[in-house]
Amino acid sequence: MSIEAINEQLLRAIGVGVALVETKSLTVRFANDTFVEWFGPPDDTVSLYEVLPAFDRDAAIAGLKTDGKFTAEVTFKVKRRTMTVAVEFNRALEDEENMIVLVCQNITRIKELESMIDSYSMMVERNTHEIRREKEQVEKLLLNMMPRTAYEEYKSFGVVAPRVFDSVSVLTLDFADFDAILAAHEPAVIVSELNDIYTAFDRIGEQFGCERVRTTGDSYFAVSGVPDPVRDHPGSIANTALRFLRYLKRRNETHPIAWKARVGLASGPVVGSVVGVQRYIYDVFGPAVTTADTVRLAAEPMAIAADGSIADLLDSRFAIKLLDHAAGPAPAAAEAFVLSESDVASQP
């Protein structure tokens, strides 16, 4: 077999469709087996435009003129399968005669895979969106349990290291006659009332730079200076305490249950940390918390008892007077003061 014969055999057998087209008549002169399988055998009387399903003929002519080549994608069906073939037109000269060489590659699979990737990426994008939404909900829940800085630390390291805060201010609050109120009302009413009050407290605290640590039944516990430092934490906690009482006074005027809060304030060191392995809770404890709890016992209903540790730090915006231990409901461990609104502070 001659080299030429081998070449022709090869050309006929390869999986790429090859055809020679006469430029003037645009008829197929030669086509290999693959081309014939897709587009039929060469026919002198049929123009290329009829052989190949719709392609941009003007663009093809222009492309051949300027660059000597042009590429088009042709789509047709074989049985029920959609086939896509990329057809490359190349201008060639043979015996002084202008010819076009068509090289056709089957890109059906590529098109099918492209469709599949489109479909898959849309599924994944939708899932990613859902996961993001769920993550936001989890984040929101966790932020209810710990301050943002503690949450960020938890997210990065999986733990929150306990931290000592040397100088912060603490507010603890409970309600006088809580047991009597509890006995006289439906639990649902109590819960809804406390929800209402604590939500208002949270908002007031936020306004003055305090953060609620936790509530346990009728006790509400907030700090200023944990975990983010607050420059005037004694002023911030004192203002919060005064606003709490002002809010309750107003609320009691229009609501059936009169809530009478006793507030204890103290300043000093505390420890802040996430406690618990399965049930995370950000907790704050330490001397300042204990002192605030103790001094609260000396507070009359709807009054604020301030420990010496915070009273020393408060400026003239606040009216402070020494607590008369004999008149107080319970003896405070150390010197305690009553904090009330001074003329300046009582301005709205």
Next chain:
Amino acid sequence: MDKSLYEKYGGFSTVSKIVMTLYDKLLDDDDVGPFFDDVDMARLIDHQTKFVSSLMGGPASFTDTHIESAHKHLTIYDAHFDKLKELVAETLSGFSVDEEDIQTVLAAFEQRRSLLTES
């Protein structure tokens, strides 16, 4: 089941091959193939990708209502359903999916028979 079949058999890398094989089989088959005569290629591939992903617990899931309404305009008989089931089983075993897992997939598939076939 801790891991979905989708994860167990290599995620999208395997599922994509399963989808293409099933697509070839469906089109070549003269019993179920005619259902796809006039379906656009991209739509059919999209459908197959979601179909295989959901069968294997991947990132797609069809509700029964969705399945029912998508096939409402087709007249599918039990024989067609059986043939498709056979093609799915054949395709999965071609990718060395455990017999037990194939049965799990087919059982989930079988549950939807009444949504698709003419009674």
